Amino acid sequence: MSGKNIGFSTNMSSHPASLKTIVTIGDYFSAAHHFLLKNDFSILKSGLEAVFNTPVQANQITKIVVFLEKHGSLYHPLKIQVVASEKRTCSFVLNGAVSRSGLSLIENEYDLISKMNQAYSKHYLPQVFGVDFIETDKGRIGFFLGEWFEGYKEFHVTEDQDRRQIVIWESDGSCHYVFETNALEIYQEISRILTYYYDLETFEQISPWHHAAGDFIVKQEKQSVHVRLITVRGYSPLKEFCTGEEDKKVYILPSLLLFFLNLTLRMRLDRLNGTGKTYMLGNRVIKATIKGFLKALDEKSTIYDFGDLRSVFTEFFRQFSPGQITKMMENILESTHPESSEINLLEKNLESHCKILHLIFKNI
Known part of the structure; x- marks a missing residue:
């Protein structure tokens, strides 16, 4: 995986013991790396299979490029570009949360979007493919993988x-x-x-x-x-x-x-x-x-x-x-x-x- 050299760090109160910690861009990218690779790329494969409408094996993923898109008050979205075998490419959004407020929301939001996509026939919300939390020495970082709206x-x-x-x-x-x-x-x-x-x-x-x-x-x-x-x-x-x-x-x-x-x-x-x-x-x-x-x-x-x-x-x-x-x-x-x-x-x-x-x- 690779990504932009942003040179970013921010103070985030994410530690369960309420201690102030500094989560650097390197920490954040490392956590995203673990999320994407976890359980043999299981969440990423779910997204790829939804996009390509065919089963995808871990050894078919040839390249993953990660870009930090923006900083919000709750999430810090990453754009995930994936290249699979046969030169198939697609992009996802990886929403990540570090702060207490973001961490308290991220799983609930994932569930809400999933349920609404099931309940409504027209989809104006992104498809979502998996949510998980990565434990780091700076505290928990939460992520969920979703559809990237190309051109929006x-x-x-x-x-x-x-x-x-x-x-x-x-x-x-x-x-x-x-x-x-x-x-x-x-x-x-x-x-x-x-x-x-x-x-x-x-x-x-x-x-x-x-x-x-x-x-x-x-x-x-x-x-x-x-x-x-x-x-x-x-x-x-x-x-x-x-x-x-x-x-x-x-x-x-x-x-x-x-x-x-x-x-x-x-x-x-x-x-x-x-x-x-x-x-x-x-x-x-x-x-x-x-x-x-x-x-x-x-x-x-x-x-x-x-x-x-x-x-x-x-x-x-x-x-x-x-x-x-x-x-x-x-x-x-x-x-x-x-x-x-x-x-x-x-x-x-x-x-x-x-x-x-x-x-x-x-x-x-």
Whole structure:
């Protein structure tokens, strides 16, 4: 195995005895090496067999190249390029965690992605092939191997001379700029994907998620935009309504409404270039979010026996005044506890946001 010479080290509180240890890039690559080779490449072979759709033996793996892609607050993803016999090549992502928070999440996230890939017919999440923990003299390092989305890039809002744009980060370090209005299709698709994974009967939804964390990635082609979701940190109802199965039917629309209202707010939040000042995207993103949401309801109408969900939800939403919508939004903010920088921005724009929502549904 080989990889980039990054020259990286970071302080990570990963030791079970709560001691501060320094995990260097060498330590991290060594742990990744052990993970990939463990049990005669068992997890890596699972991934290769899924990609090639044929059994793969350890002696057919001729080369493995490892690249450190980025550092996140929880994971430090590695790109794994594998060459097998007959010059077959493919890439994987190896998500690794060193910190306590990352280690506590990684196995749960692996299980969530696995279950959701089994439960849903369309896959906007990566396939995952195995999770394990490597014991080192610096503490535990956890990894799971997953599908690499070739050609997909991270994107964030940026601002230059009062001009709002979306920047798509290219793999060579360059940037591709897209005006915010021309990027609306990306946000529409994100809205559709999140609504696709919303469970109408259990009220479970993917949460938390954030544009600033790079949770969604995008691939642009001439006539279309493709979006994928690369992480699931949680999957649970936004609010617990009841426990009885019969009672749950009464709350299908109220729960869906809360999901939708929260979606319209979260969709507008990013950080400049991913790590900078908290930023709220323009009003046009609201309409794009609604389009994606309603499109996903059309898809769900063919799965659930609740009639035309688009029409049913639209009529339900129209019952509420802008003031009532604003009050529900305030309750959502109280229960979801956004960051302080986000709260100030959301509160400042909340009334106008709700008025736009009301107006759009009035004219649908």
